[in-house]
Amino acid sequence: MTRISYDHGVSPKKLIGETIGAFFDRTVETHREREALVVKHQNIRWSWSELGRRVDDLAAGLLALGLERGDRIGIWSPNNSEWTLTQFATAKAGLVLVNVNPAYRRAELEYAMNKVECKALILAPSLKTSNYLEIVADLVKDRKLPHLKHIVRLGAEKTPGMLNFDDVAKAGGKAEKAKLAEIGPKLQFDDAINIQFTSGTTGFPKGATLTHHNILNNGYFVGEGLKLTATDRLCIPVPLYHCFGMVMGNLGCLTHGATMVYPAEAFDPLATLQAVAEERCTALYGVPTMFIAQLDHPEFGKFDLKSLRTGIMAGSPCPIEVMKRVQSQMHMHEVTIAYGMTETSPVSTQCATDDPVERRVSTVGQVMPHLEIKIVDSEGRIVPCGETGEFCTRGYSVMKGYWNDAEKTAEAIDDGGWMHTGDLATMDAEGYVNIVGRLKDMVIRGGENVYPREIEEFLYRHPKVQDVQVIGVPDQKYGEEICAWIKLRDGQSATPEEIKEFCKGQIAHYKIPRYVEFVDAFPMTITGKIQKFVMREETIGKLGLKMQKTA
Template sequence: MSNLLHFTLGALLEDTARRFPDNDALVYPDRGLRLSYREFDALCDRVAKGLMAIGVKKGEHLAIWATNVPEWVVLQFATAKIGAVLVTVNTSYKSAELEYVLNQSDSTTLFLVQGFKDTNYVETVNTVVPELTSAPFGQLACAKLPFLKNVIFLGGGAPAGMLAYAELEKLGEKITDAELAAVKASLDEHEVINMQYTSGTTGFPKGVMLTHHNLVNNGFNIGECMKFTEQDRLCIPVPFFHCFGCVLGVLACVTHGSTMVPVETFNPEAVLKAIEAERCTAVHGVPTMFIAEMEHPAFRKYDLSTLRSGIMAGSPCPIEVMKRVIRDMHCSEITITYGQTESSPGITMTRTDDPIELRVASVGRALPDVEVKIIDIETGAALPPGKQGELCTRGYHVMKGYYKMPEETAKAIDGDGWLHTGDLAVMDENGYCKITGRIKNMIIRGGENVYPREIEEFLYTHPKVADVQVYGVPDAKYGEQVMAAVKIKDGVSCSEEEIKDFCRGRIANYKIPYYVKFVDEYPMTASGKIQKFKLREMAIRELRLEEAETA
């Protein structure tokens, strides 16, 4: 029986605020900010009116370029309440990428913070939009970005040409409740409400169009699988611009009346502090975040005993890391979620009561109301349990398509509605899936298919290895050789030969890394995905393999 919800994002929040008005909705302990669901919903209404006051109409695209600030969560619902589409911009983008997204998405409005890490967003925007500083607010005419009209600053004292976010609420006072209600009444749950640009590990980023129906139901089912109730409190250190933050985090909470405790920018100690201060019952993160938290010198001084669950996702989850999270962070019900932006994002998930063997060795089974099958890469035929092929999925969670890219959409979603993930997987007879790699990540060495994930899992059992990434590099004789980029644990030393010796006799010779490189960090997307193609490019340069690549 289907348990799908039929809410718009705005109606969902209003329903939760009716059911749990006094429950904490949004808490930033370091800012002293604490909003109940009643207060949070009322604030979203005021900001929605402010957007109407500056002329934002249903269906318009509004981009947000910001870290996990409180305004981000408010805008996620305020835009949805008037049917405007929130376009999420990667916090690590630079000027060319920002220009591409604003242009490709036809965004009329940009919200931004001062900056992030080494990028000053205000300066970057002024470079991309030189007309901004001399244009009165709302009258911007940008040659390169003809749709862009408004730039709104999330902070005090707006720079030239921008509107201070605080002014939005004031401007909204001229919009009546009846006017807002009329817009809400015109919305449909199957309309696009969110656009996220895929990380762009290959080619130009594509704008994934997601609907109210996609997001509300994925958030709800994710929360169900973690057994969330109004008693749960989730620490969210993963970025909001990615589905991990705004769906698996925000919407898993809002669908259940749970409390959101975001961390503005990832810092392992800030996460530990927030969990202790707010007695969080769950925490999300990519494996590298969990590793950083547990390896932090102050880890033992924080009380994490209230933790129960959470999600580890975003990249393959090493078994050893998973065991440590269960043991040392008290997350006995930690889950693994697998998916991609195109599927809102969750496809499969482990359950809190799955035996640990399944939770560490698989990415779980299909979420409720979601279909999953494994197909033969050559023929497209469905494969039986135990056979490796491409994982495909169908259901309420599949995107509407890529914005203005019908050919790319047709490549991703077939005529029967199946989304082709590009991921290699094996499904067992109970429906539990194991991701074995990306079709593109597969290494072919001398005719043998080598799956990086298998070698990574093996090397994680080495006592000195903290993290490892395996990928293929060109080779004149074999086509490709196996390379491992290894992070070793603090305070130990390790040699290339030690790593190879550890493998000899334990995994097939053709799987043993031919090259071993020791690294302190990996090139990553802002959402925590390790960019193996960059590791490969670096290796080609450092090892002078350019000729082998073209051979």
């Protein structure tokens, strides 16, 4: 009998049936004097005891503002200690933390704040070219944020109409501390605790609503997959506003008593290498583009990275050649690949630290404990092992839904409770999953289904290629044609003909790129995900391509 593409994760370890606040208090008690948080750019080094005290102070201060259980409070800031304090303080106070993308501009902020009716917003003064204070002040002046009652700014400077973060953290008295103690036992682990906006390529962002149970357990089992202990030190250069930072990073450390290390407010390859070396980090997170930037940094060879053991590469498909370099040159012999999405808290599959190297470089691992996965065709039927279909998952990790959007929720989660990811995948007979692309990224050239990932993996073998992304563009004859965007290694030059010649006889003729564009960088989100729809639009414009006309 042909095996179908279905699997479920078993584990002798049970799901955590607690709120984040209850678990946090126990970790603080257990690991009081161990280092909890190191923030390099703020010169902060706090023990679990110190972190616990500061979290309780901030939670009481938020209650002093009149915020009530279930109220939404936004945070618009890059990585810093205040972000982490806010994450745990809101969980303890029963408030719903709304993660605002640091890359958002005025219209996006206005939409997010009003969609979930935020009563309070904590914000950094600015990031790069964005003046957050100015944007919010303008929106308030124009009465565009009717639900917003409190604006809390970071830093020592004063801004009219805004509170200072440190003042709020000192505002809670005995009454608020007593109220905080009363709230804790009343909270339920199925309560919504976090809203994260997923950036769709079209339409407005959707607010994925996650519970204590969703993200505490996912952080725990991701950490288990890395064999984390209280002696581990995890370098977190990925954004906290995203699940990679706040769940896989912060909650992965919380559930194991490990140390959180932030190298900089936003990803910087040199700062990351310095943090790993100086703090003797044992684990490191990143998306492939981050690892590439570190490996190819001119000062890479100066840093002693031998303390590294493990970590996670995720966020987008991981090139095989990059994975091999991370293991050999960065000493991350137990590095794992994880796959997931915000709506699933996020991780659904992960490699094991002792999986054969070939498994770790060619798959995204097996199903996580206590979850189910399946791969289905366009009719929703489970496909046989080895066949391509849409990846679906079910279990504790699936979000409550999109905030105040029943229609979009129903499109994503079916009647059986399965989350439809929109990702194309295959599963082998042992349950290892390979992500072969996005449903919308699949290229159909002359009736042939072409998966960009396959061509990208091949082109990484070219000695001059540092990074590559493949897209489909319109073609009058074949419907779609293949276009490769290539970033060459420093000091290298190449021609489109050279790249095409490299492909001949190695991959099927219809997979050889018709167009080759050499670029310095790829358009991407702040979390490092490549925006292929932007690449497609730019290529169509540059080459003057037209969509195939239909009769």
